[in-house]
Amino acid sequence: MDTLAILIPCYNEAQTIGKVIDDCQVAAKSVPGKTVIYVYDNNSTDDTKKIALDHGAVVRSEYQQGKGNVIRGMFREVNAQSYIMLDGDDTYPTEDIPGMVDLVINQKVDMVVGDRLSSTYFEENKRPFHNVGNRIVRWSINHFFNNEIRDIMTGYRAFSFNFVKTFPVLSTGFEIETEMSITASVNHMHVKNYLITYRDRPEGSDSKLNTVSDGMKVLKTIASMFRNYHPQLFYSIVAALFVFIAAAFFIPSVWLPYLATGEVFNFPTLIVCGFLVLAAIISLYSGFILHSLVKQEKRNFEFHLQEVQFEYERLNN
Structure with missing residues (x-):
């Protein structure tokens, strides 16, 4: 079994995926044992798959559209002692990978949350409604589910084998991060926040997140899980x-x-x-x-x- 699996869900990230893989390979040199980088392509129409292969990643395809569907496939198919999940848009610092993995391997943390909101997110993010939405979601989950996760919707996380193999993926889209945070909280999994710096997408790279429609799905997920767990x-x-x-x-x-x-x-x-x-x-x-x-x-x-x-x-x- 691999020591570390780096999981990168992708949809049309040809502009940035090569750099993200290269940066992950550099960071993985500081992690003892074998590291494998997996790029899961979700029906990209650009050269994401080809570029990922050229840069040495293991490339697999998920044909059901939606980030939740991609994560379901990744968690089901990949076995490793620890996992890192990050987006392929080059907004997350890969130099934090060794520190996050260390918490999983040596401190038995089940989920490490890459906390953007306590550092540079509100300055770097150019979409003001995203900022408001993140604050609303963070307050709602921390209030209704009594936890201290500082960044509910971050796509940068580390996981233990136990979390990955017991997490029931029910969401199909971007609300998956909300579901992860709530599930870890209600099941008393060991969760830690890890402060990271955030940089906005490079020029020409577009977010796949729709502020209104995906935001409503996230709030609906919170209400549904509150009803189910309380x-x-x-x-x-x-x-x-x-x-x-x-x-x-x-x-x-x-x-x-x-x-x-x-x-x-x-x-x-x-x-x-x-x-x-x-x-x-x-x-x-x-x-x-x-x-x-x-x-x-x-x-x-x-x-x-x-x-x-x-x-x-x-x-x-």
């Missing part, structure tokens, strides 16, 4: 909302007139409010049931983690 809180909020709406209609339209006259004048409102309270009770108990299922799933995850660790030790012997 169902008791989520459905309690829904139940409270139903009760609030019911009370807002019941008190002025039914209860206050009843106190004044002793009669109920708005039976349809009374019936609707009754159904809203019933929906609140169902929602509340649904949260209790799903909370128990989530706890069982976490226990199953720990057993699966042990199986993956046995496989890791087998591959290394």
Whole structure:
């Protein structure tokens, strides 16, 4: 099994991929053991694949479009003691590779997050809406999932074998980094931030990220994973909302007139409010049931983690 696998997902990065591979090869000389650089091409229409081959990378293709689909293929096919994932757009400093790998190999960190936002990102990035979006996503995840990851959407990360082989890739696009951050947090994986410098894309290289559409997908992913991993809180909020709406209609339209006259004048409102309270009770108990299922799933995850660790030790012997 390789000591380090450098994974580079690519889509039309002919302008920069050669330099990124060369820089990775230089950085890998400081990492003991065997390093293999994998470029996963995602239906590029330029010379990305040819340039990557010419620069000595192992090139594979993923024909389902989307970064999440590419990462699913990489994680499934590549076995290594440690992994580095970075984009092929030459925005990340490869000289940080040895330090990030050292945390995985020697400190047993499951995911090292290349933190751009605490250094040069907001100065280098020329897309202001990306800056706002990163701040919103970081606040949301750190608030709802109680973690301290400083850069949720960075594409520069290091992983352990255990993380790669237990991470369920559900997203298909750029929301994959958000999914990684949340999954590591809720499963109590060992995560560390690693400060990196960020440089914007070189002139002529265009980002594939659509600020509005991909941003909405990221926020939808956060909401969905909050519901899945914290169902008791989520459905309690829904139940409270139903009760609030019911009370807002019941008190002025039914209860206050009843106190004044002793009669109920708005039976349809009374019936609707009754159904809203019933929906609140169902929602509340649904949260209790799903909370128990989530706890069982976490226990199953720990057993699966042990199986993956046995496989890791087998591959290394």
